[in-house]
Amino acid sequence: MSTQQLPNSANISQYEDLCQRLLNEGQWVENKRTNIRCLTLINADLEYDVGNHAFPLVTTRKCYYKAAIAELLGYLRGYDNAASFRAIGCKTWDANANENTAWLANSARKGTDDMGRVYGVQGRQWHRPDGTHLDQLQKIVSNLSRGIDDRGEILTFYNPGEFHLGCLRPCMHTHTFSLLGDTLHLTSYMRSCDVPLGLTFNMPQCFVLLALMAQISGHKAGKVYHKIVNAHIYENQLEMMQNVQLQRAPYAMPRLHINPDIKSLKDIETWVSTSDFALEGYACHAPISYPFAV
Numbered sequence: 153m154s155t156q157q158l159p160n161s162a163n164i165s166q167y168e169d170l171c172q173r174l175l176n177e178g179q180w181v182e183n184k185r186t187n188i189r190c191l192t193l194i195n196a197d198l199e200y201d202v203g204n205h206a207f208p209l210v211t212t213r214k215c216y217y218k219a220a221i222a223e224l225l226g227y228l229r230g231y232d233n234a235a236s237f238r239a240i241g242c243k244t245w246d247a248n249a250n251e252n253t254a255w256l257a258n259s260a261r262k263g264t265d266d267m268g269r270v271y272g273v274q275g276r277q278w279h280r281p282d283g284t285h286l287d288q289l290q291k292i293v294s295n296l297s298r299g300i301d302d303r304g305e306i307l308t309f310y311n312p313g314e315f316h317l318g319c320l321r322p323c324m325h326t327h328t329f330s331l332l333g334d335t336l337h338l339t340s341y342m343r344s345c346d347v348p349l350g351l352t353f354n355m356p357q358c359f360v361l362l363a364l365m366a367q368i369s370g371h372k373a374g375k376v377y378h379k380i381v382n383a384h385i386y387e388n389q390l391e392m393m394q395n396v397q398l399q400r401a402p403y404a405m406p407r408l409h410i411n412p413d414i415k416s417l418k419d420i421e422t423w424v425s426t427s428d429f430a431l432e433g434y435a436c437h438a439p440i441s442y443p444f445a446v
């Protein structure tokens with residue numbers, strides 16, 4: 153697949169290039185948790201130009217950016233329940249909260265839809281040994297708003313001491329914010345990446361996370377550096393990726409408009425919804441329904 157460059161230097165086919173690399177270089181790996189083999193490669197770097205509004209929404213199939221943004225809003229609010237995610241327009245946690253055999257048998261599970269101490273719970277309510285809670289996100293917003301980057305503006309959901317209290321270990325687990333002059337950048341780390349499904353959510357989420365944090369802290373948005381360790385395609389997704397999606401040529405990247413009235417973390421916690429985000433110029437190919445491995 154050729155790499156077309158837009159004037160703003162955004163690479164419109166970086167997603168398809170990664171998929172093609174997986175087909176060319178991937179190795180088969182058994183996966184015990186799902187019982188489905190994965191074509192796997194280690195190490196991929198993606199980049200998003202938030203300052204130039206090049207929204208990384210995959211165009212070689214129809215993708216669901218509102219659900220992806222809703223999921224991000226749920227993380228930023230510290231949600232721990234699939235019903236809370238559903239209420240704001242995102243169904244992605246239903247299966248892991250309610251159909252994952254290991255989690256259903258876990259005595260820490262508080263009932264239907266409970267996800268446990270995952271993602272935003274760690275981001276907003278990290279347990280300190282003295283019994284108090286640490287709000288990582290609030291600390292970062294306070295520092296950035298005062299122009300401070302202490303070289304540790306890190307939001308991490310990765311708490312190995314509490315993995316047994318959650319339905320799934322976080323995949324996109326750490327976000328590091330960096331202030332250079334008046335421009336904010338983001339480096340996001342991902343340990344495990346379902347390229348046909350999860351990644352189409354994670355790319356726009358990284359973009360929106362940087363755009364929102366820059367907006368509420370009063371800075372320009374720069375770039376996202378998205379670092380993926382284990383990138384994979386489940387065996388039951390491969391045929392559609394190879395013979396359908398990768399036969400299509402990507403369209404130009406759309407633009408995302410975010411309501412400028414969003415000015416604080418409190419706004420994000422209280423009234424922001426998916427209707428505060430509007431897409432312009434999303435030309436895309438027909439939807440593809442990929443199987444989901446629980």
Ligand SMILES: Nc1nc(=O)c2c([nH]1)NC[C@@H]1CN(c3ccc(C(=O)N[C@@H](CCC(=O)O)C(=O)O)cc3)CN21
Pocket residue numbers: 215216219243244245248320346349350351352353440441442444445446
């Ligand atoms: N195997 C697996 N892959 C994932 O990507 C994944 C997990 N598990 N577990 C936790 C979250 C949940 N995520 C999900 C779950 C479902 C979709 C999904 O079904 N997407 C469809 C439809 C979306 C919609 O209609 O809103 C898609 O076509 O993108 C995407 C991401 C990402 N994560």
Ligand SMILES: O=c1ccn([C@H]2C[C@H](O)[C@@H](COP(=O)(O)O)O2)c(=O)[nH]1
Pocket residue numbers: 185320321322323324344345346347349350351354
């Ligand atoms: O944001 C997300 C969340 C999850 N995924 C994918 C990556 C894997 O396919 C599964 C998680 O399985 P593990 O056995 O815990 O690695 O979910 C994603 O791509 N993006």
